Amino acid sequence: LVNRFQFVADHQRRYGVKRLCTILNIARSSFYYWRRTAANRAARQAADARLATRIQVAHRESDGTYGVPRITAELRETGKRVNHKRAARVMRSIGLAGVRTLL
CATH class of the missing domain: 1.10.10 (Arc Repressor Mutant, subunit A)
Incomplete structure (x- = not known):
């Protein structure tokens, strides 16, 4: 495309x-x-790809249960400054979501 x-x-x-x-x-x-702005976009995509691998590791360690808030908290605990909206966007792009309980 x-x-x-x-x-x-x-x-x-x-x-x-x-x-x-x-x-x-x-x-x-x-x-x-x-x-x-092509160079800036390329740098942001590379940074998002690195963040995606960290998110996948944290998501896998939680047995696929952690959603955006907990993933964001995990990343911040490891010293990575990340906004919850960015974490949500990256998680959406790689097809990850937390487990939702039915009431």
């Missing part, structure tokens, strides 16, 4: 950024912002 910005980057030599952005109905400034 190629996003619109990547499509513009791939075809800009042949057709030009202005024409491609007009056809795809995106602002040129958005394309240039996307291109400028």
Whole structure:
């Protein structure tokens, strides 16, 4: 799956950024912002991948019972500063969830 910005980057030599952005109905400034922040996105994805492995270990050690609050607490106890929202996003992306009890 190629996003619109990547499509513009791939075809800009042949057709030009202005024409491609007009056809795809995106602002040129958005394309240039996307291109400028590529390194930051790559670094964040790498950091999320490292966090995902730590989350998988903590989840496995809890026999798959820990959810976001407990996983976040476990990570903080080991010295990792992590927000619960980020932990939730990473857990969702790798398909992990805590056990919910039925009342």
